[in-house]
Structures are given as structure tokens and as C-alpha cells.
Amino acid sequence: MAVHSLRFRLVDSPDSYGAKRRARRAAWLSETFPDLADMSVLDLGGRVSSWTKVPVRPKHVHVVNLEPLPEELPDWLEADHADACELPPEIMARRYDLVFSNSVIEHVGGYERRRRMAEAIRMLAPRYWVQTPYRYFPVEPHWVAPGMQFLPVPARVAVARKWPLAYTPGKSYEAAMKQVLTTELIGRAEMRYLFPDAVVRSERLLGLTKSLIAVRTG
Numbered sequence: 001m002a003v004h005s006l007r008f009r010l011v012d013s014p015d016s017y018g019a020k021r022r023a024r025r026a027a028w029l030s031e032t033f034p035d036l037a038d039m040s041v042l043d044l045g046g047r048v049s050s051w052t053k054v055p056v057r058p059k060h061v062h063v064v065n066l067e068p069l070p071e072e073l074p075d076w077l078e079a080d081h082a083d084a085c086e087l088p089p090e091i092m093a094r095r096y097d098l099v100f101s102n103s104v105i106e107h108v109g110g111y112e113r114r115r116r117m118a119e120a121i122r123m124l125a126p127r128y129w130v131q132t133p134y135r136y137f138p139v140e141p142h143w144v145a146p147g148m149q150f151l152p153v154p155a156r157v158a159v160a161r162k163w164p165l166a167y168t169p170g171k172s173y174e175a176a177m178k179q180v181l182t183t184e185l186i187g188r189a190e191m192r193y194l195f196p197d198a199v200v201r202s203e204r205l206l207g208l209t210k211s212l213i214a215v216r217t218g
Contacts, residue, residue: 023055025102025203029129030056032215039097042124044084044117045104048077058098064091085113087120099128103211105194106132106185114186118194122216130195130214131203135185137210142183149185156180188212 030036041058043051048070051061063079064087073079082088084101085108099121105114121128133141140148144165148156160176162169171179188209191200195214202209 021203025131026054026056029100030054032129032217033098033127036098042091042094042096042099044099044101044121045107046100046102048073048079050102051077062091062094062096084108084120085116092120092124094124096125097127099125099130101128101130103131103133105130107182109182110184111190114190114194122195122197126216126218128195128198128214128216130198131211132191132213133185133211134202134209135187137205137208140185141210153177153180186212 033039036056036058039058040060041062043061043063045065046063047065047067048063051057051063052074057076059076061077063077064082064084065079066081066083069079069081080088080091082091084104101117101121105117108114108117118130121130135149139146143159143163145159145163148159148163151159157173157176157180160166160180161171161173188200191212191214192198195216198214198216201213201215203211203213
């Protein structure tokens with residue numbers, strides 16, 4: 001119980017470091033795009049609920065992910081069930097003011113799928129904001145486990161099953177393996193390669209780069 005309480009205080013609670021970091025990131029987004037309130041935004045892999053809490057609400061938000069869709073949405077928000085790496089033609093035919101993606105590209109399943117997602121992002125809007133945890137930060141952020149991302153797959157699976165700060169310790173081997181194989185942190189060189197027309201910003205913690213944000217402002 002004490003360990004799960006620690007994770008809640010660090011990551012999950014409204015007053016946690018994770019919540020404060022997300023709030024700072026939202027403020028940084030609105031500062032980077034001062035006309036955000038007048039924009040149409042495509043959010044790849046996000047959640048509808050996140051946009052109800054931001055300090056500046058865009059004019060229209062289109063959320064696309066693989067989770068079940070909410071039954072009711074406000075008139076400024078729409079949602080579709082789709083793969084960010086294989087967007088359907090009806091979405092690819094649209095144009096937005098901004099494409100936004102937060103902590104998604106590291107989960108899509110390998111370099112080729114990341115490349116396809118990045119290509120779609122660069123096509124769909126003149127501006128984008130793509131955030132991902134930095135591979136070389138010393139603590140793996142999904143499990144809050146030091147150095148986990150550098151371990152071989154069997155060791156990462158063991159950590160995913162038993163590490164007490166994981167979201168769901170004690171999960172099955174199959175579930176842990178799937179989660180490990182679909183969590184692949186990337187570094188600055190790959191981020192620059194995927195988004196050559198962006199500025200890659202660093203989000204820091206204690207002087208160390210904790211996450212990367214590829215930003216194209218137009």
C-alpha cells in the first residue's frame with residue numbers, strides 16, 4: 001500500500017509532480033501558439049478528458065486513438081477510433097491548424113510505424129507539437145524504474161511484472177511482454193530525423209533532459 005501511495009504522490013495524484021509537469025506543458029503549448037484558442041487541433045493518441053482541463057481551449061479538437069469512444073461530446077470536440085500510424089483516408093484528406101501528440105510515438109511499435117506517424121503529422125498541419133519521454137533520462141517514466149529501458153527484453157518483462165511502482169504489478173507474462181515490446185523510448189537523433197523541419201526542445205528535470213518536444217510553428 002505504501003509503495004502504491006508513493007506512486008500516486010509522484011505521478012498520478014492531482015498534486016503530483018506528474019500533474020504539475022502536465023500543467024506546465026499545457027501552459028508552454030499555449031505560449032508557443034498564442035492563437036491556440038482559434039485553432040483546429042488534431043490530437044493523435046490523446047484523451048478527450050485532457051482537453052477539458054487545459055488553460056486555453058482550442059476552437060475545435062479532433063481526438064484520434066484506439067480507445068473506446070465517449071458516448072457524449074461537447075460541440076467543440078470530436079473523436080474517432082483509428083490508428084495514428086494508418087489514419088483512414090477521410091482523416092488524411094482533412095487539414096488542421098495544429099497536430100498535437102503527447103507521449104504516444106514511443107508506443108506505436110517500431111521505427112517504421114513511428115516514421116509513418118511522423119509523416120502524417122507533417123502533412124496534416126503547418127504546425128505541430130510532438131512530445132515523447134527521452135530515452136537517456138536515467139529513470140524509465142512508465143514504470144518509474146531506474147535504467148529499465150537499457151535492459152534486455154526478458155529483464156524488462158520481469159521488471160514490468162514485479163516492480164512495485166508499476167501501474168499494475170503482478171500482471172501476466174503475456175501482458176507484461178506486450179507492454180514492454182510496445183514501449184520503445186527514442187533519443188534526440190531519431191526525433192530530429194523523424195521531424196527534420198522542427199525545433200527539438202528539451203523538457204528538463206534537475207538539469208537533465210526528461211522529454212523531447214518536436215515543435216514546428218509554421
